[in-house]
Amino acid sequence: MLGSRQSIFATPKPRASGFVLPLALTASAVLLLSSASIHTLSLQGRLRLQAAIERDQSADQLRSAAQAFTTMASGAQACLLQWPSVDWGLLQNSCSGSEPISLQEGSVADQTWRLLSWQPAAGSGDLRLALADGRRASFRLELAADGAQILGIGAVQLIGRDRSEPFS
Numbered sequence: 001m002l003g004s005r006q007s008i009f010a011t012p013k014p015r016a017s018g019f020v021l022p023l024a025l026t027a028s029a030v031l032l033l034s035s036a037s038i039h040t041l042s043l044q045g046r047l048r049l050q051a052a053i054e055r056d057q058s059a060d061q062l063r064s065a066a067q068a069f070t071t072m073a074s075g076a077q078a079c080l081l082q083w084p085s086v087d088w089g090l091l092q093n094s095c096s097g098s099e100p101i102s103l104q105e106g107s108v109a110d111q112t113w114r115l116l117s118w119q120p121a122a123g124s125g126d127l128r129l130a131l132a133d134g135r136r137a138s139f140r141l142e143l144a145a146d147g148a149q150i151l152g153i154g155a156v157q158l159i160g161r162d163r164s165e166p167f168s
Contacts, residue, residue: 059156062137065113065129068106070141070150077103078148081125085118120147134161 073081079095080088080103088100105114116128116136125143130136140154 055158058131058135059137059158061108061111061131062113062129062135062158063139063153063156064108065106065111065131066127066137066139066141066153066156068108068113069103069115069127069129070153072103072106073150081118081143081150082120082147084120085115125150128159136161 076095076097077099079098080100085100085104088103103115103118105112107113112132113129114132116130117126118128119126120143123143123145125141127139127141128136129139136159138157138159141150142152142154143149144151
């Protein structure tokens with residue numbers, strides 16, 4: 001009988017601790033971190049896509065401004081294409097009937113643009129334009145042999161904003 005009394009008051013042997021709860025918590029944490037990572041990646045992809053769309057729209061608007069410049073640089077204004085834009089104000093007698101101001105700004109749809117610079121070279125020229133909101137681009141224009149006619153517009157090269165220009 002003494003043996004049975006000892007077993008009643010004896011401390012029980014420690015049993016192995018449960019492993020299901022820590023395993024479930026670990027699995028939950030891994031799933032939570034995985035879903036957060038997937039969500040972050042999808043947001044980054046969306047932001048990249050949105051930035052690419054905005055870049056393409058900017059390039060298209062600037063390309064339209066370059067097309068407007070080439071349209072206006074015909075007739076009497078075509079004479080100005082032979083000299084850099086910084087010299088246009090000095091050429092009143094050389095290019096009779098031309099109005100340099102008409103090539104220095106304009107608008108396409110709802111966007112106004114302005115000429116940053118025109119620099120002719122042999123058979124081509126470098127055109128730099130800016131939109132009213134500060135977006136800027138450079139274009140290589142193909143010129144006729146006499147330099148007084150634009151034959152084609154090269155690809156748009158987006159330029160960063162000037163620090164002094166406001167952001168849109």
